Amino acid sequence: QITLKESGPTLVKPTQTLTLTCTFSGFSLSTSGVGVGWIRQPPGKALEWLALIYWDDDKRYSPSLKSRLTITKDTSKNQVVLTMTNMDPVDTATYYCTYYDFWSGYYGYWGQGTLVTVSS
């Protein structure tokens, strides 16, 4: 059974750096074709893809946010970490961690999401 869970701060101040951790079980990020992605959703708005990391450590970033994002993995801990610098109130959103099937190209499993509010 595949599960993913996001953890991190619920409140950050403007200009601070956000660090979110995805802890997963039921799969290995060293298995060919496996990826873990981050997607966010501002309140009342659409899903926005942020970043992906693949089993071979290839990393992909949203072009509009690339300069602010870093995604890393710790295969031994079954964790993926996303950092986003220079947070702004417009970054207030629910952040989801997802299991991504590279060969099929879909997000098969999602975490419950974590709401991050950016406010002074």
Add this chain to the structure above:
Amino acid sequence: SYVLTQPPSVSVAPGQTARITCGGNNIGSKSVHWYQQKPGQAPVLVVYDDSDRPSGIPERFSGSNSGNTATLTISRVEAGDEADYYCQVWDSSSDPLFGGGTKLTVL
């Protein structure tokens, strides 16, 4: 970058058929996936690879993809189908992007 266009809203009476479109340049050459998101919940995959259903998804959910439009069709709509629906595409040359979402209202 590649853009996916969905209608903001679709309304349908119970028992009728809902069709939600996802437009994109030559989208028929890509794999399209559909997600259902109910309020306060994470999205759930309901159709993948244009027209396949994950286990546990009712046969009422189907999909098609051709030319510049992919379509999610929900037959015999029920009140419980009321949700936001998102399309997502994949091909080997692009990142996995989402459409803007469609709110399905069951009248």
